[in-house]
Amino acid sequence: MALRLMTEKILFISEDLLFPKIGTGLLLATLPKFSPLENLAQVFLSYGILETYADKKAKRYWEREEFVGPFCTNLIVNKMSLADNFRTVFSKEELYFLVDAEKKKGFFIAEKENVVIAANYHRDAMPKLLKNMGITLWGSTIKINQLGWQNLYDLLTSDFLKNFPEVKRIEVISTAPGIRLKPPALQLEVALINFSPLEKIKETLSLARKK
Incomplete structure (x- = not known):
């Protein structure tokens, strides 16, 4: 198991969930604007995607025809989706792509320190996401790893409020296994969210509701 950004090369985000002065929010707020050549701009x-940003190393990839040509062809001729196209062209390269579809923005990162920061997107977005949902997060949050934050983010953004409107507090615990639903609280075992695929977490949550 690995972070989606690392395996898929592209991550769909919401810039509105980030704080512009820290973490991923600061990274995106300070990335230089990137103006691609006309043919590439038309593909974006x-x-x-109306606006593109890139660090210096990332920008250099888009100056090389060996990448630009196939990327344009994959849309025009092969009708590839954005995710499939980017992943196909850059599968062997250390280039990553953050996309805010709502704001029509794309952020390219390749410098190692920037990739490290972006890998924490799910953690950085969690405070505003929880606030928007009217849910508080308690407990052993310091023990949540990057995959755990990704799992928690994905869980909360997949119709969680619709399915569990009674939950107002999430408690991350390390002393009891599995998941316990005790409205208004939902108790999540830290090891489960850190080391399990999302589908297993959802399955365990469904079983907890039936008890």
Whole structure:
């Protein structure tokens, strides 16, 4: 198991969930604007991306025809989705892509320190996400790893409020296994969210509701 950004090369985000003065929010707020050549700009536009930003190392990839050519062809000829196209062209390269579809922005990062920061997107976005949902997070949050934050983020953004409107507090615990639903609290074992695939977490949550 690995972070989605590392395996898929592309991550769909919400910039509005980030704080512009820390972490991933600060990274995106300070990335230089990148103005691609016309043909590449048209491809980005076709994918719904109006503004692009890139660190210095990332920008250099888009100056090389060996990458730009196939990327454009994959849209125009092969009709590839943005995610499939980017992953296909850059599968062997240390280039990563953060996309805010709502704001029509794309952020390219390749410098190692920037990739490390972006890998914490799910943790950085959690405070505002929870606030928007009216849920508080308690307990052993310091023990949550990057995969755990990704799992928690994915869980909360997959119709969680619709399915569990009674939950107002999430408690991360390390002393009891599995998941316990005790409205208004939902208790999550830290090891489960840190080391399990999302589907297993959802399955365990469904079983907890039936008890």
